[in-house]
Amino acid sequence: xxxxxxxxxxMLNIENINFKGKRALVRVDFNVPLDENNxxxxxxxxxxxxxxxxxILDKGGSCILISHLGRPKEKNSKDSLLNVKSDLEIxxxxxxxxxxxxxxxxxxxxxxxLNSGDVIxxxxxxxxxxxxxxxxxxxRDLSKLADIYINDAFGxxxxxxxxxxxxxxxxxxxAPGFLLKKEILAIxxxxxxxxxxxxxxLGGSKVSSKITIIENMLKSIDELIIAGGMSYTxxxxxxxxxxxxxxxxxxMDYSLKLINKIKxxxxxxxxxxxxVCGNKFSNDADVKICEVNNxxxxxxxxxxxxxxLIKFKEAIISAKTILWNGPVGVFEMDxxxxxxxxxxxxxxxxxxxxxxxxxxxxxxxxxxxxxxxxDKVSYVSTGGGAMLESLEGKVLPxxxxxx
Numbered sequence: 001x002x003x004x005x006x007x008x009x010x011m012l013n014i015e016n017i018n019f020k021g022k023r024a025l026v027r028v029d030f031n032v033p034l035d036e037n038n039x040x041x042x043x044x045x046x047x048x049x050x051x052x053x054x055x056i057l058d059k060g061g062s063c064i065l066i067s068h069l070g071r072p073k074e075k076n077s078k079d080s081l082l083n084v085k086s087d088l089e090i091x092x093x094x095x096x097x098x099x100x101x102x103x104x105x106x107x108x109x110x111x112x113x114l115n116s117g118d119v120i121x122x123x124x125x126x127x128x129x130x131x132x133x134x135x136x137x138x139x140r141d142l143s144k145l146a147d148i149y150i151n152d153a154f155g156x157x158x159x160x161x162x163x164x165x166x167x168x169x170x171x172x173x174x175a176p177g178f179l180l181k182k183e184i185l186a187i188x189x190x191x192x193x194x195x196x197x198x199x200x201x202l203g204g205s206k207v208s209s210k211i212t213i214i215e216n217m218l219k220s221i222d223e224l225i226i227a228g229g230m231s232y233t234x235x236x237x238x239x240x241x242x243x244x245x246x247x248x249x250x251x252m253d254y255s256l257k258l259i260n261k262i263k264x265x266x267x268x269x270x271x272x273x274x275x276v277c278g279n280k281f282s283n284d285a286d287v288k289i290c291e292v293n294n295x296x297x298x299x300x301x302x303x304x305x306x307x308x309l310i311k312f313k314e315a316i317i318s319a320k321t322i323l324w325n326g327p328v329g330v331f332e333m334d335x336x337x338x339x340x341x342x343x344x345x346x347x348x349x350x351x352x353x354x355x356x357x358x359x360x361x362x363x364x365x366x367x368x369x370x371x372x373x374x375d376k377v378s379y380v381s382t383g384g385g386a387m388l389e390s391l392e393g394k395v396l397p398x399x400x401x402x403x
Contacts, residue, residue: 012402014052014175017148019061023114025146026052026177027163029153029382030067030084038083044369045155046084046091048382052152052177053092053119062114064145066102066163067153068126075127085121096121102128103141111145131162138162143170152177154184155383157398158390168401176402179382184399186379187390190358191220194321201316201343203228203326204363207251212392213325214258223268223315227308227328227339231272231292232301234259240293243277245301270315274305276329276336283333303329304339316346320354324377325361325391331370340367348376360387 028049033041040046053063065088072079085098094117101107102122111120125131130138139162143149149171151157156164157180168174176184190198198221202210207230214224226234232245237252238259262269272292277299278285289305290296304312316322324347331340344367351357359368360381367373374380381387386396 012175012181014055014150014177014181017173017175019056019059019148021116022061022148023064023111023146024056024061024148024150025064025066025142025167025171026056026150027153027156027167028053028065028067028177029155030065030081030088031069031155032084034078034083038078040084040087042369043087043091045382046088048179049152049177050091052150052179055178056150057117057119060116061148062116062118063120064111064114065096065119065121066125066142068131068156068163069124070126072124072126075124079124079126081121081124088121092119094119099123103138108144125161125163132159134160134162134166136162136166139166140170142167146171147173149174150177151175151398151402152179153398154180154381154386156386157383157396158386158394160397164398165401174402176399180398182379183381183383183387184390186358186381187387189356190321190323191217191391194356196321197222197319198321199223199225199315199319199323201225201227201312201322201324201326201328201347203230203328203340204361205229205246207233207248207255210326211251211254213388216391216393217323218262218265218267221267221323223270223319224262225270225312225315227272227304227312227343228326230326234271235292238293241295242293242301243290243295243297243299245295268315270311272301272304272308273311274307275301276303276305276339278302278336281330283335285335287335302333303336304342309339309342312343313346316343316350317353319350320356322347322350322355322357323391324357324359325364325388327363327367331363331367337371341371344368344371344373344376348373351377360384 070079096119200221229246232242233247234255237255277290327340329339330336357377
């Protein structure tokens, strides 16, 4: 079902729609971080929506932008999309009308008066409980505002909410925006269509959070790098001494079964051989290089070691398709950031040589941004949970709704 849905999805095209004189309800993802003065601190998600908005306007349409911001329990100024308006205007290079509601007669009347080239930004959808409940009446009220529905919010495509899923049924003309389609096609490339050899780099702290990704990706990848905190569960399962390193006791049996499964599939799994250890979880810790299976008590593995990085480099540079999900060390601390920086350099080098590289999933995206690798890889996903569920083989409700 996953591949059938996504094959149909790949044929949906915003460029086949006539927007002239039409109002487009565009579900964007403006769930951006704000500082204590309610100023946007990272405009990546706003930038991601510009291509779709500009296209609709250039084709003679008008845009009604809807989004959520935060997880408000009630209407408040901190979570108001008014905080996004000025940044949006600067990036769009045009004025934007903000309406302090998202449904109702006042909103309907203002939307009816839109002219070609106009942009309206509505208030936070989640000020209404009906949004996250996927409420039919709320969705129908949203649909009254426009002629065409465009979903460009990949970051919420895994949620069956009113604005991402339910509302689509009320539109005969609907399609994914450029960002949403680009995200799905990038995932499809690493899962199905990417050139071989295909490599997955999985890091982070927990095996448990990556099980479904590993299981779903096994048949499509050729090599798998297991790094970061999750690697110590594998090392301990293999009989290694890991000191005070993080591990999940309940997943040691699974780790051994996975290693055997990979061997039977004639795939290659690459585990660390040495690590940078610290005597405390701190930037001022004492550090030393340890063999990964012989870490002393009182010490924890907190970054990839030099021999490990040589192994990682060999695999990454030779790959033609790369998925990177999760850092390979505690990159937030300068003392333990080298491994993640080096992996970023290796992925960048492979990309320069023609590989397709996709980075996605929370901490790996944060690391790529922190160390300025965003423009050095093929694609950085904007949707953490949505990307992970796609990699797990799940059909996202927001995608299925466009079918």
